[in-house]
Amino acid sequence: MNRTPSEDVILAVSGMTKSFGALRAVDDVSFAVRAGEILGVAGPNGSGKSTLFNAITRIPFGPDAGTVLLAGEQVQDLPPHALAARGLARTFQRETVFQTLSAVDNVIVAVEQTNRGKSMRGNVLLAEQALDIVGFPATLHNWKASALPVFLRKLVMIAGAMALDPKVLLLDEPASSLTPDEIDRLRALILHLREMGLAIVLIEHVLELLTHVSDRLMVLDQGRVIALGDPVEVVRNPQVIEAYLGVAA
Amino acid sequence: MISFDTFLAVASGGLVLGALYALMAAGLAAVWTTLGIFNFAHGAFIALGAYIGWQLADAGGAGLGLTAGVVVATVALFGFGILFHLVLVRPFERRADIVTVSVITTLAGTAIIESAINLIWGPRSKQLARLGTGEIDLGLIRIPMGDLVLVAVVAATLAGLGWFLGRTRTGRAMRAVSQNREAAELMGIDVPRLYALAFGLSAAMAGLAGIFVGGLRFMTPTMGADPLMKALIVVILGGIARFTSPIYAALLVGLVESFSNYFVGLYWTPAVLFAIMIAVLYVKPSGLFGHHQRTL
Numbered sequence: 010m011n012r013t014p015s016e017d018v019i020l021a022v023s024g025m026t027k028s029f030g031a032l033r034a035v036d037d038v039s040f041a042v043r044a045g046e047i048l049g050v051a052g053p054n055g056s057g058k059s060t061l062f063n064a065i066t067r068i069p070f071g072p073d074a075g076t077v078l079l080a081g082e083q084v085q086d087l088p089p090h091a092l093a094a095r096g097l098a099r100t101f102q103r104e105t106v107f108q109t110l111s112a113v114d115n116v117i118v119a120v121e122q123t124n125r126g127k128s129m130r131g132n133v134l135l136a137e138q139a140l141d142i143v144g145f146p147a148t149l150h151n152w153k154a155s156a157l158p159v160f161l162r163k164l165v166m167i168a169g170a171m172a173l174d175p176k177v178l179l180l181d182e183p184a185s186s187l188t189p190d191e192i193d194r195l196r197a198l199i200l201h202l203r204e205m206g207l208a209i210v211l212i213e214h215v216l217e218l219l220t221h222v223s224d225r226l227m228v229l230d231q232g233r234v235i236a237l238g239d240p241v242e243v244v245r246n247p248q249v250i251e252a253y254l255g256v257a258a
Numbered sequence: 259m260i261s262f263d264t265f266l267a268v269a270s271g272g273l274v275l276g277a278l279y280a281l282m283a284a285g286l287a288a289v290w291t292t293l294g295i296f297n298f299a300h301g302a303f304i305a306l307g308a309y310i311g312w313q314l315a316d317a318g319g320a321g322l323g324l325t326a327g328v329v330v331a332t333v334a335l336f337g338f339g340i341l342f343h344l345v346l347v348r349p350f351e352r353r354a355d356i357v358t359v360s361v362i363t364t365l366a367g368t369a370i371i372e373s374a375i376n377l378i379w380g381p382r383s384k385q386l387a388r389l390g391t392g393e394i395d396l397g398l399i400r401i402p403m404g405d406l407v408l409v410a411v412v413a414a415t416l417a418g419l420g421w422f423l424g425r426t427r428t429g430r431a432m433r434a435v436s437q438n439r440e441a442a443e444l445m446g447i448d449v450p451r452l453y454a455l456a457f458g459l460s461a462a463m464a465g466l467a468g469i470f471v472g473g474l475r476f477m478t479p480t481m482g483a484d485p486l487m488k489a490l491i492v493v494i495l496g497g498i499a500r501f502t503s504p505i506y507a508a509l510l511v512g513l514v515e516s517f518s519n520y521f522v523g524l525y526w527t528p529a530v531l532f533a534i535m536i537a538v539l540y541v542k543p544s545g546l547f548g549h550h551q552r553t554l
Binding site: 066068069070088089090091093094098099100101105106107108109110115118119121122123166169170172173 | 352427430431434437438440441442443444445446447448449450
């Protein structure tokens, strides 16, 4: 997998730090990601992966220290909606959707925030486009989100993020609670999104998925970056093996 | 028993009360469904609206007439609601115990507003003129013009609110935020702005309600306490599944109150209302018209 992504860095995070009391959940984390590149993020439970996303997007809290450059602009002090407007989108580990709205209405809410649709008809078209991109079945557009299975709700969530026309997509454990078949479809989707030129940061517990799609892999342990580089080399790194399996068995 | 004429009079009185309660409850629900907190200062907002309206309208104040009073009170309360949210709710909104904390801060706000009214306008009770004078003959029954205007204005306000929530981008975003804050932020919605707006709209509706209450009863700094209690009963009785749920419940409470006043007496009526509310909670905990959970 020696892809050569374009050289322009879209998202550059440096010195990101977030503490809860005495616990340094994220400790001086720095990384950059380019357009058309997937940066995988791995690490044991509680290593600070989700907290890193939270601190970057300020949902629900910002970092204690650190800078975020989005397409060259300092954005670490911007509120979540302003980050979304500038092209930084994220998803959550749980399917975070509006349960009583239909799939397409969920995505329309996102489209409406961007002013791209101009009219209600335009909003609907853009929402349908976003649902198509993620491979959501057209026959289920008007189903209430609460009636959909987990995988389809996740697709609605990803479509909502895509409807913001993002440059960077932060995916927080999209494969959690999915079946092997669904994980295969998710893998294809993530690769498709990369083909579209998005910069993707992917947190994942399913290591096989992570090493397969990632161009580079970053491993966190106790809030710190312990490895960052080629996925194949990173998973062989003794420090990484120790962090995952405990002291060498 | 009761003659047909009396029945109509009592029923129309109940509908007027119901309309008033609907206005208050819809305001209360606007904050509860969006932010997930109960604003105990809603009653004080009603009082503040009444006094600002009096200041503009009454000959003892600026003497500009009741229409000016309605407009200024509603607009002023809209701004005041946003300020109230910024000072007493927003600083705590990320706390896990925000529901409890907001009980304290909004009660504190109530005390501050009521004391301020006392200091500015004094403790002597005042009264506002009613919107609309004279009576209108509807064939079977003659009703005060003021009642008709009240019901019409409330109906128009609630219809406007329904249009805003259902048909405008901001209104739909507000309904979305009420369901899931994280999803809303994910979809790029400016959540703090919508919270402030919800508080402003809620307070504006309270201000309008205050003008009506001030025309029906004597105004005192604590005049909002009883309407707040009724609005609370309405919200619990009706549930808040849809923004229309409290409206039905409000009409029901208004009618029950009116007939209970006639048959059981003024002092037993609050007990009757609470008994009905508790009975409904036994049988249908989510309220008569839907769920307690914050949905659309």
